[in-house]
Amino acid sequence: MRRITIEKPEKIKQQILDYFQDSAEHKFAYKLQAILLLLDNEHTNCSEVARIYGTSPQTIAKWVRQLNEGKGNIEALKDRLKSGRNTRLAERDMRHLKDVLKHNPSVYGIQSNRWDGITLSAFLMKEMGIELNVRQCQRILSRLRVANKSGRPWNKLPE
Numbered sequence: 001m002r003r004i005t006i007e008k009p010e011k012i013k014q015q016i017l018d019y020f021q022d023s024a025e026h027k028f029a030y031k032l033q034a035i036l037l038l039l040d041n042e043h044t045n046c047s048e049v050a051r052i053y054g055t056s057p058q059t060i061a062k063w064v065r066q067l068n069e070g071k072g073n074i075e076a077l078k079d080r081l082k083s084g085r086n087t088r089l090a091e092r093d094m095r096h097l098k099d100v101l102k103h104n105p106s107v108y109g110i111q112s113n114r115w116d117g118i119t120l121s122a123f124l125m126k127e128m129g130i131e132l133n134v135r136q137c138q139r140i141l142s143r144l145r146v147a148n149k150s151g152r153p154w155n156k157l158p159e
Contacts, residue, residue: 017054024079031063031077038064088130089140101146115146 006012020030030053037049038060046060053060063077070076089097105112105119108127112119117134120141124130132140 013054028078032074034060035063035067035074035077088132089124093128093130094140094144097140098144101141101144115141117141 020026034049034053037052038044038046046057046064050057050060066076067074100108100123101115101120105115105123108123110119110122110126117136117138120137121132121134124132124137
């Protein structure tokens with residue numbers, strides 16, 4: 001039988017790998033499929049599976065160790081909750097901020113005609129007593145989908 005070809009294979013592979021990184025359940029399914037490949041053929045090794053899955057052989061070996069340490073229970077492959085640092089802006093603060101960003105910064109006593117990382121950082125310090133660096137403020141603006149187009153004031157936010 002003739003091998004079929006897939007157009008734009010690298011693009012499709014990247015989309016599939018991105019999909020698996022989307023949520024905890026997708027990541028879990030990704031790990032299970034890799035383990036199935038190892039189980040399916042005794043001659044398949046971690047390097048071959050890693051090449052197929054776009055990861056390292058050490059990662060595949062780590063998943064096998066997790067599975068073995070979990071006494072064969074596939075639940076051992078699920079990601080554990082990560083604590084991480086608490087956010088400085090609560091959800092209610094973010095909602096308030098979204099309303100604030102609908103107005104010109106000059107309304108709040110900030111000498112600028114548009115919101116950017118610098119003006120948002122100044123606003124947060126002045127109005128809320130929260131100190132965030134400029135880059136973090138740029139991330140917040142991006143997360144709130146506030147575009148920073150040079151030469152265009154941000155008077156209106158898309159709903």
